[in-house]
Amino acid sequence: MTSVNKKYKSQQKTTNPIHPKSLIFLITLITLISLFPVTNLHSQTTSPCPEIKNERADKVYDKAIRAFRQRNYSETIRQLNDVIYIEPDYADAYFVLGLIYIKERRMNLKAAKENFINVIKLCPDYDIYAYYHLARITYGAQEYDKAYDYISIFLEDIDKIRTDEDYDEAVRIQDFAKFYEKMLKNPVPFNPKPVPGISTEYDEYLPIISPDNEMALFTRKIKIPPRKDDITPRMSFKERFMYSYRQDDEFNRGQIMPFPFNRHDNEGGATLTIDNRLLFYTLCKYTKDMRYYNCDICYSEFKNGVWTEIQSVGNNVNLSNAWDSQPSITSDGKTLYFVSDREGGYGGYDIYRTHKDNKDEWSIPVNLGTVINTRGNEKSPFIHTDSQTLYFSSDGLMGLGGYDIFYSKFKENGSWSEPENIGYPINSYDDDVGFFVSTDGHYGYFASNKFAGFGGWDLYSFDLYEEARPEKVLFVKGKINDENNTGYKNTHVELKNIESKGITKIPVDSVTGKYVAAVLFRNDYIMTVKRKGYVQESKYISRIDPRFTTPENLFVELKPIKVGKSYRLNDVYFDFNSYELKPESKILVEEFFLFLNENPTLKVSIQGHTDNIGNDNDNLVLSENRAKAVYEYLVSLGVDIKRVDYKGFGESKPIDTNTTKAGRALNRRTEFVIVKK
Template sequence: MKRLFILFICLFFSIHIYCQENNCLSITKSKHQEQLQIAIEKINHGINSKYVESQKIYFSEATDILRSLNDKVEYPIVNYYLALTYIYKPDNNFTLAEQYLKKVIDACPDEIPEAYFHLGKLAYTTNQKCDAINYFKKFLTYQGDFDTLFTEAKMLMKWSEEICELINNPVPFNPKIVKGISSQLDDYLVSLSPDNEIAYYTRKTKDYQISGYKSEPAFQEKFYYSYRIADNVFDNGKEMPYPFNRNENEGGATITGNNKELIYTVCKMVTSPRQYYNCDLYSSKNIKGYWTDIVPLERVNRPDTWESMPSVTADGKELYFVSNRPGGVGGYDIYKSFKDENGEWSEPINVGEPINTPGDEKSPFIHTDTRTLYFSSNGHPGMGGYDIYYVKLNDNNEKPEVKNIGYPINTENDEMGFIVSIDGKYGYFSSNNIKNESIGGMDFYYFPLYNEAKPEEVILIKGNLKSDDTTKPIKATVQIKSMESKHITFIPVDEDGDYVASLLKNEDYLLTIKGEDIVYQSTYVAAKDSITAPVIKLEMEVQPIEVGKHYRLHNIYFAFNSADILANSQKVLDEFIVFLNDHPTLQIGIEGHTDNVGSDEFNLILSENRAKAVYNYLVNNGIDANRLQYKGFGESSPIATNDTEEGRAMNRRTEFVILKD
């Protein structure tokens, strides 16, 4: 609190000189003037001293002198300096300071403008932001040599107005406890896997340590995980298995979208070359269901600084974390690192202003949309302590607008560890201040998140490529093409054939397998469809190009009982044309099939016309007709039963066969 108050030594003397010319502030006895001067000097010494004990002595002596003066005659100017001692002394008393300042303005409403300035700062510091506005407004009406104080008053008044606006316009907030994770112990630093199926968190457990001949209780931070069993309900959780929980304190984790790379915080005592407590970031990979030994993030960690609170994007390519390394904007800042093509993390960069401030920023959380960053800060205008803020990141290097998430989500207490569900429906946080819901200690809560603070709507593709040849790793990538913007990205596939992609829900996408001698295979994802789930699991089969083999053209749809190709299916055929152009020697046959609804003759004609429609589309878009044939088979070649709608849907299909390579 003390650092909030800025006061210059000359201020004391300018008031003292001025007050001798003013009856309201005058001190008639020269002895009293001398005592006041001594008190002022002691206040100055107290402010300038670097040592707390010296500060206590100076302020105590100044307070005794000023009280003694007031016992004789209550001077308004003495009350003013008494207020200052209660503001600046190490064991400050803002309540008494406010009382003395109000006495000053009651007795001399216009003689000491600085009294309004300090009343404004007291109101601001003690979470009376709306009251602070009026004091600052009053102070700014005065003339005088107040340039520095005016600058600060204008800034604090602006912040007070913003916070008062928050208080007067509360956001919806109805927190409920998350069952399973919350226990009678402290549970905090919770993170959810991007698919929201697993929660990772820190639990402060009571273990026993041997001290001499006795076993004494001691608390230790341990790393836990829980599986989701219903909406906002998880199992009771277990300690993370080997290789975790082998250090003094562990937790504060983040995990990639495929649930295969986990980055978390390890804190322990460093003993060489000097002894100090330090936190660093480590990673582990899940291979075939087992976690690898943890390894430090070499370029991210520094031996002499604190790195913690990581948050990784779903694709595992960007990492946000907190560090107090030199050269930052403030104390603890948010930093960012990128993973290169070799899987190594880059040298971190400070995300800079306006996110970071001269204060401290903590608990960054980058949503699955990769655009919405939530974090806590005590350096932005806020309700008090650490407040939760969010920004919408952009690609054009414009400075994002930092927004306070609002009251009563933010309070005069510290709010940290905030995260948001993949669908943006819920916000989550840990707290020990929700008394009517608490199980004990710090518990984990959720609440419906209001619209303005929600992230972009996204879907998370969790895909797998399968192959009949299980003896060789799959050498392929997945191309994702945005149907509106035509933007193309390539997603790597791991040794298990798994891949993950986070996609904004404002476009539809076409996913296509790409690789040498791999036949065309694609899936159309209608992300814009409002009923599309936030997490989509896809399987596609990797097949080699073989003469005589039949392959399905997925997502080729026609108007009912017609050969008119639907618009989205034309986009699938456009990518099929790319495949044919990449393999100019291929000759293929287009084959149409129907279910058994309708007559044999009608279905045969319909399938022939549909195969011809695909043939015509390919020819009209540049494929040599000599490379193509087409034929309709009607209902003669089903691949599933026609007794169910699901089976009939499978039988209504378009295929192609490799005639010549």
């Protein structure tokens, strides 16, 4: 026997999680004859037990042991039951019965449990293996609190543990029993519902929804009718890579992705950049030489209304002797996460990331390290639009099933936070993979065949609880309209962080004028659209504005600078009946100040307007004072008083009706007029 003298250490990571759904582990480590010499077992214990002085019971017990040595378990059970009938306090008989009921062909765990319980009732210190077997039985029955208590007693006396294997398994049982008990007693909210439109009577899986929430990509297994010349016609099914667009707040049924997609049997599992123009996905081809499907990561770009020819992301990422797949792209399109079983990893499948350089080439991938990757397998990485929160599946971290879903956040020091299990019942006793989260962080998505959906595998969504959500993201997209329709080659869009003053420059399509951006939404922002010879447009974006909790479309009208024309100072607001500039209004006036600095020859007049609520004269005075407040703040910032003046017009120049709330809001405005160019 091996003496176990090591101290117990709780380990978060293990290569062999014990799955309580299976009871196979209960019969794997017991070799009764070698572990338990079958003489009068009660004579071996050094602990005080009821003293047995019943010769008749001892004789029957000896017969039982002889039958046991001959592997005649039925006779052994009969004789041991006779022993107990003669002497109900015969602990040895209960113990051996418990062992047989674990070992026998028709396993009877209920009977085994009853016998081991009788042992510890008669003699709590009889043999620590009574607690060991009770722990394994109750663990398999998902009675985790009892399993934890039993195995903890077993581990209290390490010197009596017979093998290192028994010790290691006991530690795992203790860890997992404690974990399962905590998980099951603290379920997280989970209300999965099938996503209409995409989910049909066919199987749909490997889904992703675009960051702007407008497009879905997924795989559908569709019916292929038999050919007329088939000798035995029968319906078959084929995988098809699909897309679907949102219409009236619901996705349509979807269409097959056009050429160059769907030329192979095994392609899908896509990821999209935030502008929906660059698509990465997995393409698997059968390799005759190696006789298996070799998977690589490929991409296609949406140009001029069509998808370009599919290309490999390069030999740095795709290795000929490795399985490389399941890509996920960051919001800036410069970092790609994926799964590979290449050499040099920590387990079977690991998560890697690669960066795009200035030449649009992908770097040699870097393993995410031991915080994320284990000696087991990690799959299905999803990097959220915040580019900081990584969701993935692992069978090497402590979980409920084979693969559980975890999340980790990238920290400012360049490391990953310890992965958090997303919780029960989101995670189940089965494999849970292919999880992703909406850009607003409010919804989790996954494909499953475990629920009553529309048929087979369907796409499901649910409200993701607060603690598992990613960082808040400001996602803005839109189109710039040029009044002169001269294109957008020199048009610039900037997002300025109010706190840090950091500026994010947003690319603008030089032909369409479309733009899109996603940034961490920890502070308020100013979005400014600039173009030489045009009046800049600025908008204040508040973190608490409900319009920006989901991807928001912002359309901007660019207007050329013209003498005598008036332009609105957006989002310059005042409290009711007040002419004191609000803090956010001051920030927008500061942006206007920068515009005047960039156009030093301009002279402007600040003009104030009100709606028709209240006295005419009071409105005139109020509008004058509000225009003056803007004027004085510009002068305090450094604008020459020769370049700016002000005037109030009260309610005399409405631009919309005063009969509606929305119309009156438009009429309450601050404008500027170009006096000199």
